[in-house]
Amino acid sequence: MNGNSIDEQIKAEALRQRVVSKDPNAPKAGQPTINMTDGVLIPKKGEKHVLTSWRLTFFGAIILSAVLIVLFPDPYRTIFVTCLRGLPVTFEVTVFSIIGAVIIGTFTGLGSVSKHRWINMICGVYVELIRGIPLLVQLIFIYYAVGSLFHVEGIIAAIFSLSVCFGAYMGEIVRAGIQAIPKGQMEAAIALGMSRSQAFRYIILPQTVKVILPAIGNEFISMLKDSSLVSVLSLEDILRCGRMYISRTFLSLETMLVVALIYLMITLILSRLVGLLEERLHKNG
Amino acid sequence: MAKIEIQNLSKDFETPSGILHAVRNASLTVNDGEVVVIIGPSGSGKSTMLRCVNGLEKPTLGHILIDGIDTTDPSTDIRKIREEVGMVFQSFNLFPHLTVLDNITLSPVKVRKMDKKEAEELAISLLRRVGLEEKAKVHPTQLSGGQQQRVAIARALAMNPKAMLFDEPTSALDPEMIKEVLDVMLQLASDGMTMLLVTHEMGFARAAADKVVFMDKGEVIETGRPEEMFTSPKSPRTQDFLNHIL
Ligand SMILES: Nc1ncnc2c1ncn2[C@@H]1O[C@H](COP(=O)(O)OP(=O)(O)O)[C@@H](O)[C@H]1O
Ligand SMILES: [Mg+2]
Secondary structure, eight states: OOHHHHHHHHHHHHHHHHHSOOOTTSOOSSOOOOOOOSSOOOOOTTOHHHHHHHHHHHHHHHHHHHHHHHHOHHHHHHHHHHHHTTHHHHHHHHHHHHHHHHHHHHHHHHHHTOSOHHHHHHHHHHHHHHHHSOHHHHHHHHHHHHHHHSOOOHHHHHHHHHHHHHHHHHHHHHHHHHHHSOHHHHHHHHHTTOOHHHHIIIIIHHHHHHHHHHHHHHHHHHHHHHGGGGGGGTOOOHHHHHHHHHHHHOOHHHHHHHHHHHHHHHHHHHHHHHHHHHHHHHHHO | OOOEEEEEEEEEEEETTEEEEEEEEEEEEEOTTOEEEEEOOTTSSHHHHHHHHTTSSOOSEEEEEETTEETTSTTSOHHHHHHHEEEEOTTOOOOTTSOHHHHHHHHHHHTSOOOHHHHHHHHHHHHHHTTOGGGTTSOGGGSOHHHHHHHHHHHHHTTOOSEEEEESTTTTSOHHHHHHHHHHHHHHHHTTOEEEEEOOOHHHHHHHOSEEEEEETTEEEEEEOHHHHHHSOSSHHHHHHHHHHO
16 A cells, blocks of 8 residues: 555545534443442453452352361251251342332332433432431331331331332432433434333333343342341341351350351352353343 | 425523534425435534434424424424434434344334234335345344444334434445445435435435535535535535535
């Protein structure tokens, strides 16, 4: 190639830039993802050191548990069996609360991007309120409030409380997810004659789900850990089973070690599952 | 088909650094079946004017009449207007989570309440028209830019619009893909579609445009037939702009 034609190419490109407007609604390069700063690290194939530390922790926990059970069956075998009795309650509370939080979060997220001023305001106040009060305090407060207004079982009140508390954070995730969808998507839908609510339903939300799924996975893990707080509401989850055992045997250190190991192993398994889910999402999209 | 009249349109934006007059007192008419091309430097308000026509932006002042119906009148249902005026964007804006077929059928089915089968037949025939029949089942991300833009045109046509707006439809494309999109647009023009477009493809303007409108700094500076405009523009600003791009 001679110098002249390069010169012309540069000139042509410069003119192109002068004439061609930048489309402000063009999608940014790359897949939008929501990054969480809180919670455990999600191990993925690409990140070697995270995966390595995940393996070390996970197999460390398993080996330690095995050693304790095999070498010191008394008291550890009994402690494991006792604490694991709380597993169904822990899972039940976690799963139903996350579903509740996703439902509340979807409405809160939609409300925060709504064009109606007062809906915005209500959602904003809800989020601020929840974020500004310690989870334990909210949990106990809502639990008693629900309990004094309706005659419901403890587990329902606990699930309701956790849903309300996590719904605020979920709302922020949904809002960020909606805002991560390029503006051109909404405009194209509107230009095709759809109403805003049709555009949300058929265009924006289906894409948002994909963007926020990893973050929801993350919240699920946080929820599993924070569900241990319901043990103060006299629900027999893993932690409460452990504490009841302590009050019978006074083996505090041993029992709490087992409780910690159980939570750690579940959390690590879940975080790997979330990582795999994320990898799959990236492959498909 | 339709007639678009833009009368004394002004559009201001409130920005952190004050009020920005994106369009100032601009007027132009696109008669039934005409093709009108808007040219002008980047930032001169071309997109804003186009977006006002189908109500994506709300005009600050002035009137926009489509077939004599004033879209700026509060009693006009702007959604009905949008159903009848198709728009094609610079960045295609296809829906990535839907197949090409579903991209095209969604609006006819959800907005027009068309039968799903009927909408699919319509979509296939439109895809055939833009030469992408075999791509019905794939997702837009698997298509080249030129193919995506052709699908976007088919999607707009599925609403059976009376007029079409194009905002720099080939500016985001690699040079070798521009022609395939322009060919579809030329075909549309020769079928008698009323078209208002922003483009700097002078070959297209020469071949298809009835009128060329030059905009600068939010104002319509000059309007004329393409051959007059390109060979002997009246305004020195038009002259200056054309010297740069021709
Ligand atoms: N939504 C908006 N908010 C604020 N300023 C805007 C907005 N849209 C466009 N503008 C401004 O209006 C002017 C005209 O923009 P535009 O119509 O996109 O020009 P063109 O399409 O001719 O390049 C530009 O200065 C642009 O920055
Ligand atoms: Mg533009």
